[in-house]
Amino acid sequence: MKKKLILKLFIFLLTLVFIGSFIKPIVFAQPKPEKITLGFAHIWPAVHFTQVHQFTRYFKMVEKATKGKYVLDIKWYPVGTLIGGSELYDGIIKGIAESGTSSFVYTPGRFPVMYTLCQPGIAPPENCNAAAITAMELYKTWKPKEFDDVKVLYFYATGPAWLHTKKPLKSLKDIKGLKVRATADNIEIFKALGAEPTSMVMGEVYTAAKKGIVDSLISPPETLEAWKHAELFDYSVFVPHFYSSFFWVAMNKDKWRSLPKDLQDAFDAVADDAAKEAGAIWQYFNTKAMDFAKAKPGGHHFSRFPDSEWEGVKEIIRPIRERYIALLNSKGLPGKEIVESASKLMEKYNKMKFEPWKP
Template sequence: STMYAGGALGKGPEHYDIVSKGMSDMGYFTATWTPGRFPLTDVLSLAAWVDGKDVATEIGNAMYERVLKKEFPGVKMIELNGCIQAFMWTKKPVKTLEDVKGLKIRSPGGHQTNYIKALGAEPIFMPLGDVYMGMETGTIDGIVTCPPLIISFKLYEVAKHAVVSTFGCVSEGVIMNAESWKKIPDDLKPTVDAVCHNPFKTTGGLTRDVYKKMVTEITDKKVQLYNLPEKEADRWYEKFQDVTRKWVEELEAKGLKAKEVVKMYNEECEKRGVKVAAFPKEWR
């Protein structure tokens, strides 16, 4: 087999089509990078306290089986997941909504862009590889992302403060070309499913235990993590819930049963001890 790393076959938003059209047998794709194409799948990127990719994949796979498979005709879904919770990482301390107002914050896209706007900050789009320089020069004041990327890009050197919060992240997964899947012998297909259905659990990568170690590694780099007091956190998450209400209203106007899907997502999260901060209180 041949592996094409990163963007060797095309840019991130093209990865789904690269596989579905047969340029590659299997590949990782990010649904959030093609806005409007997988509208309900963005439920997986709502702000929730998901602290391990193994858990995110359990939730994503469950949602795929319950309702999201309708958005992925013609491909074999190997696994579907939301990402682990993203914090807000900044050059200067942030402790209140008032501190956030006017800051330029790099966004991964999707719901996170609207969360950043809702807090009164300005979402900025730039490649992750440019964030270090952007923060160093003051082009941006911070970034919303998950701890693993802070380590991978050494952003702990320029972002010395973080608000322990959840901005959710992106919806993503692994798909296989339908024809390529058919070529696998039927007696081997269950093995592929068993090994790949939750690759993070299979490999032990980015599990809840690994995540905790990463957070410790970051604090060892002298990054100050700030936990919002309950009343202040409620101010932030009420705004996130408003984003959910608006998003659902827009999708319902297009005939999609978005509210029902958000309720399903909350159920799957609660089964695994995960709280969805962006879930409107009145929908419980």
């Protein structure tokens, strides 16, 4: 009897194995991520680190925040391929570009609250990290209506400026007579120092310098490598009170409304981290460009004016500050409060330590 039971059990198990060999295991397939196509226009060449690193990483950050539900198919429009930097904001409003980024200085007067950060001496940053976070905090503090035409994604900045020249400058007096490529926000201070400033977009600088239209440039160090300005200039002096360029990143409102709600939430969720990482990336490439310039044949010399030189500049900056407060007041805005807010925020974040970024 016992042997029969064992034999039946063996036959039963053998039958199960035989039947199981014909049954495929049930695999629950993961849903494929939904592809969302988004056009993105910017003001740099396609090989610039902003496209290669900053914004590529940003859009991956957004995808990650959706837990893989969406994949962003970015259609890139670098400088000169769709719309110019000074027309980009209006282009986004009109839907010519679905999204993009440009500098405040390309549209002076368009963003009075945020443009406060670009004014000489009001909120000079120590680095790109502090500048980016300050811009985000200033926007959250005042929620300016100047960006109501678009969906703001985040802000970032170049950090403090350097004045690149063909000859060494030992004193602020040496600026007199220079033909400087400047921006709208620092033309006045250069004129006060006896320079001949000319405003132009970055893409025009190389040719202008070759033709002798300008013999110097105010910009962050990254342009020495990314825009090949190290081929034009051999000296750079630190001028943080003169300039720091800030940038907006925005999306067309109709495009924004067309996105699924959870994808919108993902964009909002990563905004602060995107600004922080952008600051760290810009800081990395500014340092890298300085090393690049130093390594060229003949080298490149970086210097700083003595602290005593800046006392006279403060007297030049004071009326610029007062005039900007008056401008904000004329637009029905609390000028003094906005300017003081920008200064205090930058002072706060200038004291912070930031983790360096590496590719």
